[in-house]
Amino acid sequence: MTPFTCVQGRAIPLGRQNVDTDVIIGAEHLKTIQRSGLGRYAFGTIRAEPGNLFDDPAYAGAPILIAGDNFGCGSSREHAAWALADMGIRVVIAPSFSDIFSGNAFKNGILTVVLPQGAVDRLLAVAAELPLTVDLETMTVTSPLQDRFAFELDPFRRECLLGGLDEIALTMASEAAIRAYELRTGT
Amino acid sequence: MTAPRTLYQKIWDAHVVEQRPDGTALIYIDRHLVHEVTSPQAFEGLRVAGRRVRRPDLTLAVADHNLPTTARVDAAGRRLPIADPASAGQLSALEANVAEFAVPYIEATAAEQGIVHVVGPEQGFTLPGTTVVCGDSHTAAHGAMGALAFGIGTSEVEHVLATQTLLLKPSKTMEIRVEGTLGFGVSPKDLILAIIGRLGAAGGTGYVLEYRGSTFRDMSIEGRLTVANMSIEAGARSGLFAPDEKTFAYLEGRRLAPQGAAWAEAVERWKALATDEGARFDASLSMNAADIAPTVTWGTSPEDVAPITGRIPDPESFADPAKQAAARKSLEYMGLTAGDALQDVTVEHIFIGSCTNSRIEDLRQAAEIVRGRKIDRRIKQALVVPGSGLVKRQAEAEGLDRIFTEAGFEWREPGCSMCLAMNPDKVPPRERCASTSNRNFVGRQGPGARTHLVSPAMAAAAAVTGRLADVRELVR
Incomplete structure (x- = not known):
């Protein structure tokens, strides 16, 4: 996993509610057997709308995405996280995320920042003009206009993101406990 | 005496491999269903890291998402090719991976082939009190059998293949209580759509739902599978039904269910899988079956x-x-x-x-x-x-x-x-x-x-x- 410390840059102020995984990456793009190359297909149905934010040169290469409630709802496809990572997104800010999506994002070095709707609304307005800074060490989102919003994150996820740790290797260190569980339960 | 526990807490407690100080726990996974869309990158990850599948015997693979639903064999019984090269590629990747990692596999042309969430209960692979995962959000369906079942992403698929565990944070619990008889022409699908309407698409996020009350007790296993399946559409990764005589009758004699003396012992164990009197839920929703109309x-x-x-x-x-x-x-x-x-x-x-x-x-x-x-x-x-x-x-x-x-x-x-x-x-x-x-x-x-x-x-x-x-x- 790519370590995450601080990300600064433009934020795409999408703002929509219930952005589901079919919207993030359509099912016709799930036939790949690789993780890379999905960025160009991300948000295909939104990109079909004239004047959409994703094709606005002002947001080209933006590392941050701001959305409404329940971002990433729907399927468990990690292709959604791979597509975001492939288009250069390192942070998604929203009032809430689906559980499966936020896990998938985390495992791909994407930080999901949960902020109250009021803070998200403010950041949506600021992001239309200015870059934002998301700092995982200080756990804050800040803007050049002196906005400063603190967020919370599970300490384990924070540590993994900061260190870029491999979760499977961490779990394999518990092999003795897994064996003991299997013996104890006859599994 | 231990405090009263919900069904969810009982299954969780029985699967803790290692409790971590931050509140997360390493949870043992009893059953892992694998399909062709969300697994190729996981097997590739194992290959790159030189890892093996830890428990192929607890894993079952079947293809479902990509397969055309037109005839699969010709008149002579020969397998017909899949026209879309990407779909064909995903199927052959699955076939190569299950062979390389010795994972039990139901062939695309076998009578037992089907949608992974139909196959699991039908084969007796999904059992009460087990933890079941699959790289698909509708894994929630298996909760109908009294299993703690939830969808996972591909990194988690790889994690389960390599370690047979997942590091998880306990969920909150929500009771969905519905009493009474569904009206004439009203089905479990109408009921779950109405429940999702009430909860909202994110109302169940962070929760495991438990379906309780006479309407769910009277419901067939097929109906329960429909209800549990759509828990995720309200944001809940899992939905649970306490196993009962209907569950046992459905599972008895299934190919992968316990047989003989082991069956009788298993049923005795499964009978304890119910929420204790006085156990507390973090939230609850109550509805009357009679209020539900056919829903669209x-x-x-x-x-x-x-x-x-x-x-x-x-x-x-x-x-x-x-x-x-x-x-x-x-x-x-x-x-x-x-x-x-x-x-x-x-x-x-x-x-x-x-x-x-x-x-x-x-x-x-x-x-x-x-x-x-x-x-x-x-x-x-x-x-x-x-x-x-x-x-x-x-x-x-x-x-x-x-x-x-x-x-x-x-x-x-x-x-x-x-x-x-x-x-x-x-x-x-x-x-x-x-x-x-x-x-x-x-x-x-x-x-x-x-x-x-x-x-x-x-x-x-x-x-x-x-x-x-x-x-x-x-x-x-």
Whole structure:
């Protein structure tokens, strides 16, 4: 996993509610057997709308995405996280995320920042003009206009993101406990 | 004496391998279902790191998402190729991976092949009190059997393949209590759609739902699978039913279920799998079965539900401005006008199938409406796609296939089919489908496709009338 410390840059102020995984990456793009190359297909149905934010040169290469409630709802496809990572997104800010999506994002070095709707609304307005800074060490989102919003994150996820740790290797260190569980339960 | 516990807490406690100081725990996974779409990158990860599948014996693979639902073998029994090279590639990747890592696999042409969430319970792979995962969000379905079952991403698939565990944080619990008898023509699908309407698409996020009350106790296993399946559409990764005599009767004698003396012991153990008297839920929702009408969706989120007797809602009628904006976009996409009666909405496509509604009882309920009728001339395509080869065989033994084909339906091979646009079964742009599947998202059934989620009987009613119709008016 790519370590995450601080990300600064433009934020795409999408703002929509219930952005589901079919919207993030359509099912016709799930036939790949690789993780890379999905960025160009991300948000295909939104990109079909004239004047959409994703094709606005002002947001080209933006590392941050701001959305409404329940971002990433729907399927468990990690292709959604791979597509975001492939288009250069390192942070998604929203009032809430689906559980499966936020896990998938985390495992791909994407930080999901949960902020109250009021803070998200403010950041949506600021992001239309200015870059934002998301700092995982200080756990804050800040803007050049002196906005400063603190967020919370599970300490384990924070540590993994900061260190870029491999979760499977961490779990394999518990092999003795897994064996003991299997013996104890006859599994 | 230990404090009273919910069913969820009992299953969780029984699977803790290692408790961590931060509140997370390493949880043992008893059953891992694998399909072709979300596994290739996981196997590739194992290969790159030089890791093996830790417990192939607790893993079962089957292809479902990509497979065309047209004939799979020719007259001589030879396997037919898949036309789409990407789909064919994903299937051959799965076949190569299960061979390399010695994972038990149900062949695409086997009678036992089917949608992974139909196959798990049907084979007796899913058992009460187990933890079940699959790289698919509708894994929640297996909760109908009293299993703690949830969908995972591909990194987690790899993690389970390598370690047979997942590092998890305990969920909150929500009781969904429904009492009474569902009305005439009202099915478990209508009930779960109504529940999602009440909770909202994110209302269950962070929770495990437990379905309680007389309505769920009286429900068949097929009905429970439909309900548990759609827990995720309310945001909940899992939905649970306490196992009971119906569960045991369903599982007894299944290929992978315990046999003989082990069966009797297992049933005794499973009988303890119920929420204790006095156990506390973090939230609860209560409804009366009698209040539920046949239910359809009008928008592009499963929370956008209305009784079939209702009208398309006015976006301005929602309190939340974000919801107003979403509803406006939904109606535009769906080509619908606020205030119109739902029963005036005409459809061109019918899909009876998916992991939500493709089991034998679903097909029986649809056939009951279709029997002796023809599909309306406005219908361009009507598909019935059984959830597995065994469901298909059973339906054929009952003559259901003939009822459907005589009415003008196509009778297909098992797979995910028109639920998601990953195989040749798609709804064309701006055309409308009454579908027994689980998601009405933008583009879900094909780019530009318009989906109305309904029960199998309501899909049948739409087929014979050419519009969204109240099945109660068609029941003989």
